[in-house]
Amino acid sequence: MMDMQIIPPRSGTAFLLARGQMLDVVDVMGCQVADLLAFNAQDTREVISNGRTFDYEETLKLTTGNTLWSNRSNPMLKITRDDVGCHDFLLTPCSEATFTHFYPDKPVHRGCFGNLAEALEPFGVSQDAIPTAFNVFMNVPFDGESGKLSVEPPPSKKGDILRLEAMMDLVIGLTACSAYASNGGNFKPIGYRVL
Amino acid sequence: MMDMQIIPPRSGTAFLLARGQMLDVVDVMGCQVADLLAFNAQDTREVISNGRTFDYEETLKLTTGNTLWSNRSNPMLKITRDDVGCHDFLLTPCSEATFTHFYPDKPVHRGCFGNLAEALEPFGVSQDAIPTAFNVFMNVPFDGESGKLSVEPPPSKKGDILRLEAMMDLVIGLTACSAYASNGGNFKPIGYRVL
Numbered sequence: 264m265m266d267m268q269i270i271p272p273r274s275g276t277a278f279l280l281a282r283g284q285m286l287d288v289v290d291v292m293g294c295q296v297a298d299l300l301a302f303n304a305q306d307t308r309e310v311i312s313n314g315r316t317f318d319y320e321e322t323l324k325l326t327t328g329n330t331l332w333s334n335r336s337n338p339m340l341k342i343t344r345d346d347v348g349c350h351d352f353l354l355t356p357c358s359e360a361t362f363t364h365f366y367p368d369k370p371v372h373r374g375c376f377g378n379l380a381e382a383l384e385p386f387g388v389s390q391d392a393i394p395t396a397f398n399v400f401m402n403v404p405f406d407g408e409s410g411k412l413s414v415e416p417p418p419s420k421k422g423d424i425l426r427l428e429a430m431m432d433l434v435i436g437l438t439a440c441s442a443y444a445s446n447g448g449n450f451k452p453i454g455y456r457v458l
Numbered sequence: 459m460m461d462m463q464i465i466p467p468r469s470g471t472a473f474l475l476a477r478g479q480m481l482d483v484v485d486v487m488g489c490q491v492a493d494l495l496a497f498n499a500q501d502t503r504e505v506i507s508n509g510r511t512f513d514y515e516e517t518l519k520l521t522t523g524n525t526l527w528s529n530r531s532n533p534m535l536k537i538t539r540d541d542v543g544c545h546d547f548l549l550t551p552c553s554e555a556t557f558t559h560f561y562p563d564k565p566v567h568r569g570c571f572g573n574l575a576e577a578l579e580p581f582g583v584s585q586d587a588i589p590t591a592f593n594v595f596m597n598v599p600f601d602g603e604s605g606k607l608s609v610e611p612p613p614s615k616k617g618d619i620l621r622l623e624a625m626m627d628l629v630i631g632l633t634a635c636s637a638y639a640s641n642g643g644n645f646k647p648i649g650y651r652v653l
Contacts (some may be wrong), residue, residue: 302511311511314550314560314590317607319559323548334586336555353518355509360531364514391529393466395509407602410519 265457270297272450275378275438277386280429280457285343287398288437289454295452296445298356298375300383301331301339305432307388308348309333311340313352313395323405325350330430331397339433343427346418351401353412356393357442357452365442375438381387386434396436398404399425401445416447426458460601460652466642466647469635470573472581472650474499475624475652480538483544483594483632484649488616491640492569492648493591495631496526496534502583504528504628505537508590512567518600520545525625526592534628539621542614546596548607561638570633574624581629591631594620596620621653628644 266287270276275298280286288297303309315332317323325331326348330420355361357377362369380390400419405412439453440446465471470493475481483492487517498504512518520526521543525534550556554572557564567588575585595614600607634648635641 308584308586310586312550314589318549318556321607322605323600323607332551334588335599336553337560353509354513355507355529359515359529361465364531390501391505393529395507405518405600405602407600410517412516412518 267454267456270439270455271435272439272452273372273441275328275382277376277382277400277436280433280435282429282432284429285458286427286429286435287456288425289456290341290400290419290421291454292422292451293419293442294373294417294447294449295451295453296417296424296440297399298379298438299399300393300396300441302386302388302434303333304432304434307386309335309337310392311397316352316450323353327351333404334443335421341430342425343428344424347400347425348398348421349395349402349418350425351403353403354395354398356396358442361442372441374441378438378441379436383434383436384447396417414444417445462649462651465632465634465648465650467634467647468567470482470570470577470631472577472629472631473547475628475630477627478626479624480653481622481624481630482651482653483616483620484651485573485595485616485618486649487646488614489612489642490614490646490648491596491612491635493574493594493633494594495574495588495591497581497583497629498528502530502581504530505587505589506592511547518548520547533574533625534576537618537620537623538623540593541618542620544595544597546592546593546598548591548598549590551591551633552635554642558595563644564638567636569597569636572631573636578629578631603609609639612640639649
């Protein structure tokens with residue numbers, strides 16, 4: 264097993280995950296979010312898709328036993344352990360534009376979007392090809408009647424793990440989230456390891 | 459005003475919509491769905507985004523007054539009239555793969571995905587660049603607690619209109635839906651006109 268890798272606060276990384284390997288995303292301090300993207304390592308035009316996943320899994324809330332699907336209708340990742348049971352697949356990564364929109368009085372940051380774009384560029388992924396991310400531990404309650412949603416602090420505790428099994432060879436993008444609302448205003452690191 | 463255009467059952471089309479023009483999507487017979495895509499006409503890498511839209515509009519249910527946003531955080535379309543108040547922005551267009559998955563006993567059809575891919579190819583849009591569509595009149599109830607969703611017949615009546623104003627020069631992709639569940643098993647045409 265590889266040692267735990269630490270993604271520093273408000274940053275991101277990208278790496279290869281081979282078919283059959285397991286990825287643990289670890290909330291090393293508690294109450295933090297990690298935006299996760301996945302691309303087919305052989306052809307990065309194949310990418311994780313919230314719409315295909317919602318369709319095949321028939322739910323907006325994904326946990327142990329659920330699969331994350333690609334835009335080409337192939338299984339990419341299967342959730343095999345979930346200590347938290349709270350993740351979001353509705354919202355796009357925070358960016359300069361979302362900081363300007365939601366936090367007009369605070370300094371603008373490139374956010375998870377900018378961090379993912381830089382980390383994924385060596386793998387041939389352009390900014391415009393970044394879709395809605397699977398936001399690990401992110402707490403976005405929504406109302407079934409009105410459709411209204413909000414972003415609340417994540418319920419994850421120190422040491423909580425989400426484990427995903429790769430169903431194909433993947434390029435993974437992963438961040439320690441940069442936005443105020445999604446982690447209760449505290450910018451913390453995120454841990455990960457490949458098993 | 460242009461004459462009403464008719465999209466035949468289980469087919470699709472693509473066309474230009476200039477900034478400031480209005481697009482009416484018309485359910486000409488009632489109980490039918492139209493998958494709608496929008497791309498920046500000057501650069502089709504800029505595309506409609508459910509995740510950006512949910513984030514900025516702070517709801518999963520979009521109606522009069524709401525804006526549909528792009529992956530670059532720009533407003534693309536504004537809803538200015540909505541006779542139905544029921545649309546879906548969660549699910550991807552039906553495709554050969556979704557027919558095989560959901561209707562294993564029925565003939566496979568290329569679906570809205572195949573119809574959109576063919577119609578958008580002359581505008582330089584590849585299959586892999588087709589995101590989650592805005593599904594006009596589509597009825598996808600979801601539960602706020604469990605997250606479970608289902609696809610139900612649309613409540614739209616004959617002559618019901620959704621009107622959208624273009625906030626930039628756009629390429630629009632539009633279908634008369636091909637899937638059994640989304641239109642109550644009846645494949646009907648969809649009408650549209652540009653004002």
